[in-house]
Amino acid sequence: MIDKLRQRVKELLESKAISVFIGYEKGDNPQLARPIMITSPDEMDKLIYDDTCIVMLSKYLLKPEVKALGRRGIVASYSNLRAITGLIQEHQITREEVYIIAISTGERLPEYYDEVIDTGCKTDNPRLTTQDETIAKLLKKSPAERWDFWRKELEKCIKCYACRQICPLCYCNRCIADKNQPQWILTSPHLKGNFAWNVIRAYHLAGRCIDCGECERACPVNIPLMLLNKMLYNNIKTNFGYEVGFNPNVPPPLATYHPEDKENFII
Amino acid sequence: MLITLNNLKTFIETFIKDGRSVVGPVKEDNYSLYKPLKSFDEVNLSLIYPTKSTKEYFFADNESILTYSWTEKNKINITDPKDPEGVVIFGVRPCEAVSYPIMDKVFTWDYNDEFYLKRREKNIIISVACEKCDEFCFCTSVGITPQTTEGSDIFLQKTLEGNYSVQVLTEKGKTLLTSLSSFIEDRDEKPIDYKGPDKKFDITQIRSWLESHWDEHPIWAKITLPCIGCGVCTYLCPTCHCFDIVDEGNLKDGCRCKNWDACQFAMFTVHASGHNPRDTQSKRFRQRVAHKFDYYPDKFGRTLCVGCGRCIRHCPTDMSLLNVLITIDKPIIKLLNR
Ligand code: SF4
Ligand code: SF4
Ligand code: SF4
Ligand code: SF4
Numbered sequence: 001m002i003d004k005l006r007q008r009v010k011e012l013l014e015s016k017a018i019s020v021f022i023g024y025e026k027g028d029n030p031q032l033a034r035p036i037m038i039t040s041p042d043e044m045d046k047l048i049y050d051d052t053c054i055v056m057l058s059k060y061l062l063k064p065e066v067k068a069l070g071r072r073g074i075v076a077s078y079s080n081l082r083a084i085t086g087l088i089q090e091h092q093i094t095r096e097e098v099y100i101i102a103i104s105t106g107e108r109l110p111e112y113y114d115e116v117i118d119t120g121c122k123t124d125n126p127r128l129t130t131q132d133e134t135i136a137k138l139l140k141k142s143p144a145e146r147w148d149f150w151r152k153e154l155e156k157c158i159k160c161y162a163c164r165q166i167c168p169l170c171y172c173n174r175c176i177a178d179k180n181q182p183q184w185i186l187t188s189p190h191l192k193g194n195f196a197w198n199v200i201r202a203y204h205l206a207g208r209c210i211d212c213g214e215c216e217r218a219c220p221v222n223i224p225l226m227l228l229n230k231m232l233y234n235n236i237k238t239n240f241g242y243e244v245g246f247n248p249n250v251p252p253p254l255a256t257y258h259p260e261d262k263e264n265f266i267i
Numbered sequence: 268m269l270i271t272l273n274n275l276k277t278f279i280e281t282f283i284k285d286g287r288s289v290v291g292p293v294k295e296d297n298y299s300l301y302k303p304l305k306s307f308d309e310v311n312l313s314l315i316y317p318t319k320s321t322k323e324y325f326f327a328d329n330e331s332i333l334t335y336s337w338t339e340k341n342k343i344n345i346t347d348p349k350d351p352e353g354v355v356i357f358g359v360r361p362c363e364a365v366s367y368p369i370m371d372k373v374f375t376w377d378y379n380d381e382f383y384l385k386r387r388e389k390n391i392i393i394s395v396a397c398e399k400c401d402e403f404c405f406c407t408s409v410g411i412t413p414q415t416t417e418g419s420d421i422f423l424q425k426t427l428e429g430n431y432s433v434q435v436l437t438e439k440g441k442t443l444l445t446s447l448s449s450f451i452e453d454r455d456e457k458p459i460d461y462k463g464p465d466k467k468f469d470i471t472q473i474r475s476w477l478e479s480h481w482d483e484h485p486i487w488a489k490i491t492l493p494c495i496g497c498g499v500c501t502y503l504c505p506t507c508h509c510f511d512i513v514d515e516g517n518l519k520d521g522c523r524c525k526n527w528d529a530c531q532f533a534m535f536t537v538h539a540s541g542h543n544p545r546d547t548q549s550k551r552f553r554q555r556v557a558h559k560f561d562y563y564p565d566k567f568g569r570t571l572c573v574g575c576g577r578c579i580r581h582c583p584t585d586m587s588l589l590n591v592l593i594t595i596d597k598p599i600i601k602l603l604n605r
Contacts, residue, residue, distance in 0.1 A: 027585035028402065034585040035493040055493075055584050065492060065547055156298075158319075158328055158527070160498030166583050178534045187513055188329045188524050218583035220318055220499050222297035 001119040005075065006044045008101060008117070012073050013041050018099050019070025022060050024053040037066055049075065049103065049119045056214050058083035058168045061093055073099040078109060079212040082245030083168035085110045086210055089248045092171055110246045131230040138227065150195075156221040157194040159187065163215035163225055164201060169208045169244075176200065202228035207236045207254040210245045268433040270423070274450040275431060276307040281447060282355055283307075290324060291357040292317045301356060312358060315401055316575060320363060320505035321356050325370065325386050328502070328527045332382060332512070336520035351382075353389025355443070362406040362573040364394045364418030366505035372567045373508050382525060391439050394419035395431070400464045403576030405589060409470060411573055413463045426456035467589065468596040470560070470570060476595050477561040481553075490594060491552040494531070494586040500555070500578035501529035506571050509535075530554050556591060 009021045020039050025046040027034030033052040037060065038044070058080050060066045076084060081102055087093050095112065102113035109116070138146055161177070164170045177185045177197055185200060186193035201215075202225070209229045216225045236242055239262075240253040270278065282289050283304060291310040293302040299317035301324065304310065334346045371387065374380040397413040406412065416422045420440035423431040433451060435441050444451065480486070501507040511528035515521055528535065531552070536545045545551050563571035572588075579587045 028579055028587040028590055029582075029585045030402070032585045034587070037489075037492045059495065060492070063492070063548075065488065065549065158498070158502050160502045160529070161532070162495075162497035162499045162583055165495040165497040174534075178532075183513075183515075186515055187511070188515060188526050190329050193329075214583075218497070218499070220298065220503060220581050221300075222295075 001117070002047070002049055005049055005101065005117055005119065006047050008115070009038065009047060009073065010041045010044050012099060013038070017071070018073035020066060021047075021073040021075075022057045022066065023047045023075045024049060024055070024057075026052075035060060037069065039069060053077070054214075054217070056080055056083055056166065056168045056212055058087060059166065061087065061098060062171050071097060071099065073101065075101050075103060076113065077103045078105050079210060080168075081110045081113060082210040083212065084245075085112050085248050086169055086208065086245040087171070088112070089244070089250070089252060090169075090208070095248070112248060131224070131226045132234070134224070135227055135231050135234070151191065153223050154194040154198055155191055156223055157189055157198060158221060159189040159193070159197065160220060162218040162220065166214045166218040167205070167209075168212065168214070169205060169210065170201075176204075198223070198225070198228070201225075202232060205229060206232040207240070207242065207252050208244055209233055268435075269426070269430050269452045269454055269456055270433050270450055271430045271452075275423075278447055278450045279304070279307045279310075279357055288352060288354040289357055290321070290354050301358075303354075304357075310358060312395060315397065315399060315404070316360060316363075316577065316580075318503060318577070318581060320366070320503060320575070320577065321359055322366070322370075322505050322507075324354055324356060324390060325367065326374075326383050326508060326510070326527075327525070330382060330525050331522040332525050334520065334522040335516070337518070351386050351389070353386065353391065355391045355393065357393045357395075359392050359394045359419065360397055360575070361394055361413055361415045361419070361422075362404075362411045362575050363505050364392055365411055365415060365573045367392070367418040369506050369567075369569065369571060369573070370508055376566075391421075391443055392419045393421045393423065396422070396424040396458070396461070397463065398425060398459055398461050401576070401580070403580040403589065404464045404574060405467050405576060406574035407463045407465070408467045408592075409570045409572055409574045413461050424458035426458050428456050430456055432456060432458045468592045472596050473560050473592055474564055477557055481557060481561075486594065487549045487553045488547075490591055491549040491586065493584045494548050494552050495584055496531050496533055496548050496551060497583065498527075498529040498531060499581050499583060500586075500588070501531055502527055503577040503581055504572075505575060505577075506559070506573060530558070552586070552591075556588065560592070 012018045013021065020037050022035065022037055024033035025036040026048055031052055032054060033048060035055050035057055036046060038047065056079060057074055061072055061074065066072060084100065088095055100113040102109055102116040104116050104118045138149065164175060185196045211230065211233055213226055219225060236253060242253045279289060289304045290301045291304050292314050293300060293309050294311045294314060299314055300319040301317055301321045331348050336344045338344050374383040416434060416436055420437045422434040422436060426432055432455065435444055509528045509530060511526050513524050513526060515524055537543045545554060559571040579589050
């Protein structure tokens with residue numbers, strides 16, 4: 001399986017169809033494969049694909065240093081494909097500038113790839129868990145109890161912004177958290193600043209978050225960020241029948257306007 | 268001198284009962300930290316390291332350095348913060364204890380940072396020697412061993428019998444112990460002989476390579492590609508010490524805060540003009556390596572890294588500092604193996 005992937009990447013590089021391939025190599029962390037940008041067919045034996053391949057590679061499609069290398073090829077599992085489709089939807093990349101080798105995992109894949117390879121690795125993303133039960137439990141609690149829950153969690157935030165940096169759909173050149181004229185979000189990692197940051201982050205991803213779980217995985221203090229994301233994700237799904245990252249031609253619901261849009265939320 | 272595990276427990280709990288703040292390594296659901304203890308039972312000494320270091324007890328992630336308010340008569344009132352309380356930090360690992368003398372240099376070099384120094388003066392460090400490491404530890408490569416006592420006030424080492432041998436290293440340690448000497452037995456047992464991780468690179472070679480290959484060596488652009496520029500490595504690192512001063516408040520009152528900052532953030536070096544001298548992540552990563560293994564050594568004669576491995580263990584993309592150092596050192600390693 002991995003031979004097939006290596007063979008294809010080699011051919012693509014040799015034929016100059018791509019200049020760089022974004023994949024995974026074995027690094028120092030036994031639980032986490034390291035992203036690698038392969039530019040030469042000689043590096044092919046470094047390329048791996050297994051259950052430790054979890055970092056969302058689509059993030060690197062936007063990295064200026066990677067862009068500068070030329071046309072990019074990428075190996076993409078289910079979540080990565082959705083992220084790429086989301087980025088096309090939001091005009092951050094065009095379909096043509098990327099060659100996508102999809103990894104079949106048995107899930108419904110977004111139809112935007114050039115070829116598909118079965119690596120025998122059946123999970124898209126080993127951390128993709130369902131938050132819905134916890135959300136249902138939290139919603140049964142009183143606002144005061146929920147406030148306590150989030151206060152305890154968000155007090156831990158150290159404002160390292162790993163959640164933002166790892167997120168495949170967080171691509172602003174200058175994040176609102178980094179703007180200081182005026183200072184929209186307090187930079188201090190105290191409760192007030194942490195609430196401001198985490199709530200804004202989650203809301204800015206409403207209808208854009210692809211539910212990959214990367215933010216929560218990257219968070220060094222393990223704040224259950226996916227509860228926020230998943231809640232918004234579910235709301236968008238229920239209210240607009242929309243899930244990001246399947247069809248690049250559907251406009252994102254929160255970025256479009258129709259005269260017949262519901263207005264019943266405006267009092 | 269010796270203390271049994273039971274006595275150690277009573278020893279620590281006596282402090283807590285006396286109303287002193289004691290912090291120790293605690294494992295929470297999915298992460299770990301040095302946390303104020305309510306009882307000794309919370310302590311988890313089987314952790315090699317908590318995720319978060321003890322840095323925040325010396326150099327807070329967020330502290331107010333002054334508060335201001337407008338008085339009725341349109342006069343401004345500026346108040347200094349209250350002096351910080353000292354804490355007893357239990358269960359510090361030997362390498363991490365070395366980070367305190369390392370940080371002292373930075374915070375006393377051209378200016379005495381009173382916010383750091385007041386805490387440093389009051390905090391008392393009770394270290395516990397390591398008995399194991401993981402693939403990310405590299406203390407021995409930066410001149411530290413599991414037996415290094417530098418930076419500790421009291422140093423404990425587990426013995427073959429399961430007790431702890433006690434070394435008192437400073438006046439602070441001595442004072443602390445005399446008040447509780449009844450817990451200490453005046454006999455010795457052989458401590459567990461633990462060597463720590465194998466040496467992984469040669470620090471002098473790294474430094475001389477850095478000195479001659481600082482500028483735009485192709486290795487930087489290639490090797491640092493996985494780095495996403497977050498603050499995980501610097502914020503968890505016990506020796507990273509950059510901070511930012513910000514004003515927070517409104518027309519009535521507010522404060523001036525000192526917050527952690529990180530050289531890995533894209534905004535860290537942006538000038539008012541908009542120009543950014545470190546405009547790529549590879550330059551920012553190079554800065555972190557060069558500061559730790561070249562600039563700081565140049566200025567203060569030792570390395571700005573204690574080899575705790577946190578920056579590698581918790582990096583969300585496995586952008587491993589160790590890998591970078593080993594790659595820099597590679598030709599030398601080959602030579603040694605010949
Ligand atoms: S799950 Fe987190 S990292 Fe993934 S798209 Fe949503 S917000 Fe971004
Ligand atoms: S990753 Fe976690 S700690 Fe870091 S800024 Fe995001 S929520 Fe805060
Ligand atoms: S090395 Fe890792 S932890 Fe540090 S900034 Fe880069 S991605 Fe973040
Ligand atoms: S640079 Fe990494 S290994 Fe060195 S002290 Fe900092 S966190 Fe530990």
